[in-house]
Amino acid sequence: MSQPEVLALRDYLGPELKGRTISDARHVVSLTDILGHSSLTGESRDLSGCSVLLATSSQLLSALVMIQLDGVVRRMLLCPPDLHSDHIQALLAQAEVDTIVTDRPLPGCDAGTYVVIGACLPERPGTVWKTERATEWLMLTSGTSGLPKIVAHTLDGLAGAVVADGPARHRNVTWATFYDIRRYGGLQIFLRAVIGGGSLVLSEPGEAIADHVARLRAGSVTHISGTPSHWRKLLMSGAAADFSPHYIRLSGEISDQAVLDGLARSFPGASVGHAYASTEAGVGFSVDDGHEGFPAALIGRNCDGVEMKIIEGSLRIRSHRTANAYIGAGAPSLLDAEGFVDTGDMVELRDGRYHFVGRRGGIINIGGLKVHPEEVEAVINQHGSVRMSRARPRKSPITGAIVIADVVLADGTDAACRETIRLEILSRCKHSLPAHKVPAVVCFVERLDVTAAGKLARTDA
Amino acid sequence: MSARSRIFKAMQQIANEQNVTLPPLHDDLALHDTGFDSLAFAILVARLEDDLGSDPFTVAEDAAFPSTVGEFVRAYENVPA
Known part of the structure; x- marks a missing residue:
């Protein structure tokens, strides 16, 4: 019986492309001969068909182990750095994990219950593993204070947008992302680097932005992605002056006109695009025309097989890039009866273009009238001093x-x-928004917190 | 500046922002004759909380909302320091 060809990450890492690297602030690892080396410590085990929790201290180790395990293990649960240790036990059970790959002690994850394997930089030659199956990629949702949900993808779905864009279009480029690659937005960039034949410069938690930019320049980064909050932080830092990427990508939050214009001014040589993606819905689309929102013509089915519709104001997406399911006993259904993901992202049609106005759950109720925080922020951010x-x-x-x-x-x-x-901010708001959406009080603050996932912190909201 | 004058100043500012023409303010003026709608009062109460450090209408469980300007001002004047 012939099976459809399954491609894993290793199948994009032939030795024919020289000089490819993946690096963080401390290490540079060559991708050119990565397949002949192991990032797992101890005796070489057969991990074929195992369910693995990948919980390394650094993104670099996770990247190397993902390359090694994809196509071999049954499933691989990626642990983002901000995962609360209280949640690990519950997630291990829900994902039916039997093997843990880590480089640090994890509470409650002793070797008696699980096979625990160390992770290290690939200094030792190792066996070249073969692609046997389509590994399930399990990712965690962000933005909730309780137990995160486990979302299941396949590499085929995760890489759908990378392949649709044509990997050759970005061949031999060096990618970077402000995201952690164990989150959906960051993983997209990791996949673009690996599948597109490029290199990748990783972010480093706690690194000063000037030092990060220095590494981006030293690494000759050409393509870089982050959330609008990440980009605002960079623009605010004054550190961007000597950095000149070719391509700037925003995702993960609403890209308002102010941040798009700010980036276009600060990086006149770069093309600036914003993408719509979420852990559950996958990559919906990207917009490269420099304007906030997206053309109404994208609603319906596009040539990449992504189908979008708007029901009761929220964007719904059906495509092979969406996640397959939430994992775990009693997990809710991720897709509706027709296979659409309800993104919970609310849009409004204005002048032939849909504009994101906020999250369904983030609505502020003013005496029965509704306000999305994001629509107010979009107006305020247009002020030149903000x-x-x-x-x-x-x-x-x-x-x-x-x-x-x-x-x-x-x-x-x-x-x-x-x-x-x-007064100018209030005047702008009064001009653009109905009275109940105009802020009652404007507070000037030194800084606003950004979450580990790169989004504006709304926890006290 | 007294609580009364701070309240009147804030009311004048909000009236300007909301394009409301405020009649001369005095104790017997009914709040509904000020031209303020509930949103304007909500803004006023929020700003006075920042300015005067208290919101008498949320703090007291049995607070009845005042009906005249005088009652409104007294609610702030009667807040224990």
Whole structure:
């Protein structure tokens, strides 16, 4: 019986492409001869068909082990760095994990219950493993304070957008991402580097932005991705001056016009694109015309086999790039009866273009009238002196809630101008938004927190 | 500046922002004659909480919402320091 050809990461890593590397702040590993080396310590075990938790301290080790295990193990659960250790036990059970690959002690994960294998840089020659199956890639959802959900993908689905864009289009480029590659947005960039024949420069937690940019320059990074919050942080830092990538990609949050324009001004030589993707819905589309939102013509079925529709204001996506299911006993259904993922991202049609207005769950209710924080932020961010903003609800004894805006001003803004700026912000909001969406109070703050997943922190919202 | 003058100043500012023409403010003026809608009052209460450090309408469980400007001002004046 013939089986359809299954490709794993190793099948994109032939020795014919020289000079390919993957690096973090401390190490540079050659991808050219990676397949002949092992990143697993101890006796060489047969991991064929195992269910593996991949919990390494660094992204680099995870990247190397993903390359080694994909196509061999049954499933591979990627542990992002901010995963709370209290959640590990429950996730191990839900994902039916039998083997743990790690380079650090994990609470409750002793060798008696699980096979525990160490991870290391690939210094030793090892057996070249063969692709036997389509490994299930398990990723965790972000943005919830409780137990994250486990989302199952295949490499075929994860790489759908990479293949559709034509890997050759970005051949021999050096990618970087502000994301962690164990999250969906970062994994996309890892796959673009591996499948597209390029190199990758990883981010490093806690690294000063100037040092990070210095590494991006030293690594000759040409293509780079992050969330709008990541990019605002870079623009605010003043560290971007000597960095000149060819391609800048935004995803993971709403790319408003202000951040797109800011990037176009700061990186005149770069093309700037924003993509829509989520852990569950996969990559929906990317937009390269420099405008926020997306053309209404994308609704329906496009040539890449991605089908989108809008029901009750939220974007629904059906494609082979979406996740297959949530994993675990009693897990909710990820796809509706027709195979669509309800993204929970709300859109509005204005002038032939759909604009993202916010998350369904993030709505602020002002005496029965609804506000998405993001639509208020998009207006505030257009002010030239504003670097970043966050709209949040505050309890009101009269209307239940009102909108408060926290605003970070651009470096060098004279504190004496704050009252003028406050009035200008309110005036812009009044001009663009109905009265209940205009912030009741504008607070100037030094900084706004960004989560480990690169998104504006809304935890106190 | 007294609580009263801070309240009147905030009301004038919100009236300007909301394009409301505020009548002369005095104790017997009914709140519904100020031209403020519930959103304007919600904004006023939020800003006064920042300015004066209290929100008498949320703090007290049995707080009745005032009906005149005078009652509104007294709610702030009566907040224990």
